[in-house]
Amino acid sequence: MNEYLTSLDRPIEAVRYAGLTVKLLSTGDGTEVIHHTLQEGSRWSMQPQEGWTASESIFITSGSLKVTVDEETKVLSTGDVVSASPIKQGLVFLALEETEFIYISSQPVFQFFSEIVRKNQELAIEVALKDGYTAEHCKRIMQMSMLIGERMELSPGDMCTLNYASYLHDVGKIMIPKSILLKEGPLSEEEWEEMKRHCTYGKELLEATDSPYMRASGTIVEQHHERFDGKGYPNGLQRDEISPLAYIVSVVDAFDAMTTDRPYRKAMSVENAIEELNENAGTMFHPEVVKIFIDLIPEWSKMKQGV
Numbered sequence: 001m002n003e004y005l006t007s008l009d010r011p012i013e014a015v016r017y018a019g020l021t022v023k024l025l026s027t028g029d030g031t032e033v034i035h036h037t038l039q040e041g042s043r044w045s046m047q048p049q050e051g052w053t054a055s056e057s058i059f060i061t062s063g064s065l066k067v068t069v070d071e072e073t074k075v076l077s078t079g080d081v082v083s084a085s086p087i088k089q090g091l092v093f094l095a096l097e098e099t100e101f102i103y104i105s106s107q108p109v110f111q112f113f114s115e116i117v118r119k120n121q122e123l124a125i126e127v128a129l130k131d132g133y134t135a136e137h138c139k140r141i142m143q144m145s146m147l148i149g150e151r152m153e154l155s156p157g158d159m160c161t162l163n164y165a166s167y168l169h170d171v172g173k174i175m176i177p178k179s180i181l182l183k184e185g186p187l188s189e190e191e192w193e194e195m196k197r198h199c200t201y202g203k204e205l206l207e208a209t210d211s212p213y214m215r216a217s218g219t220i221v222e223q224h225h226e227r228f229d230g231k232g233y234p235n236g237l238q239r240d241e242i243s244p245l246a247y248i249v250s251v252v253d254a255f256d257a258m259t260t261d262r263p264y265r266k267a268m269s270v271e272n273a274i275e276e277l278n279e280n281a282g283t284m285f286h287p288e289v290v291k292i293f294i295d296l297i298p299e300w301s302k303m304k305q306g307v
């Protein structure tokens with residue numbers, strides 16, 4: 001893309017995030033014009049939220065997107081426009097090929113989005129060597145979570161929330177002191193208590209924003225270490241007190257962590273990790289979510305191999 005700009009006092013910065021590249025082309029009086037490139041197989045969403053009154057439009061400049069509106073599935077292609085003022089139903093767009101579109105919002109969303117994604121990526125780079133929390137891990141968690149969400153026939157609104165929450169589930173770690181986050185060897189009891197606060201910090205970070213999408217994800221981020229039997233943290237919630245979306249993130253996160261090499265231990269085999277999930281179904285994990293996830297493991301294997 002060539003850039004011919006005369007009055008912008010900043011370079012156009014690209015923010016990359018799990019199959020999506022966004023560039024803020026223009027902004028003024030709160031209105032933002034953002035260029036999006038979505039890789040094949042990646043998703044992007046819009047969802048209504050209390051207090052969100054923005055007028056939003058997307059204009060497709062190349063490629064094609066699949067979306068379900070009023071239970072009817074449509075394929076949008078070059079030249080198609082979707083407009084809402086404000087949006088009344090959640091829409092999840094799936095790129096059928098690499099797709100570019102312009103998104104225009106009358107209320108600002110980019111600033112916060114780019115800031116939190118940048119911080120999340122910095123964190124991923126910093127702690128990658130320590131605990132395998134890499135951008136690739138975040139992307140796999142997001143893609144697998146969305147596949148499970150589809151199988152569970154979640155509403156479009158929930159799919160939008162899951163999309164953000166699964167990618168940013170550990171974002172609260174940016175608030176944890178590096179001395180704890182990067183510590184070699186076991187944590188003291190006090191340090192472990194601080195580490196566990198990453199769930200609450202994540203929720204606070206997301207809820208402090210103007211972005212309805214980020215705010216809705218806060219609860220899921222807070223709950224991603226809760227357990228079916230009530231022995232999780234931070235609030236010891238159990239069974240139906242925990243959102244199905246948080247159960248999804250929890251299973252995918254645990255499986256991906258178990259099957260990834262760490263500096264202090266080798267990755268577990270897929271077979272052993274499946275056994276581990278089954279053994280903990282109904283205690284740590286939601287049994288239904290475990291079942292659906294195991295069914296989808298061939299998809300996970302393809303992602304892991306970068307197929």
Ligand SMILES: [Fe+2]
Binds near residue numbers: 169170198224225
């Ligand atoms: Fe976590």
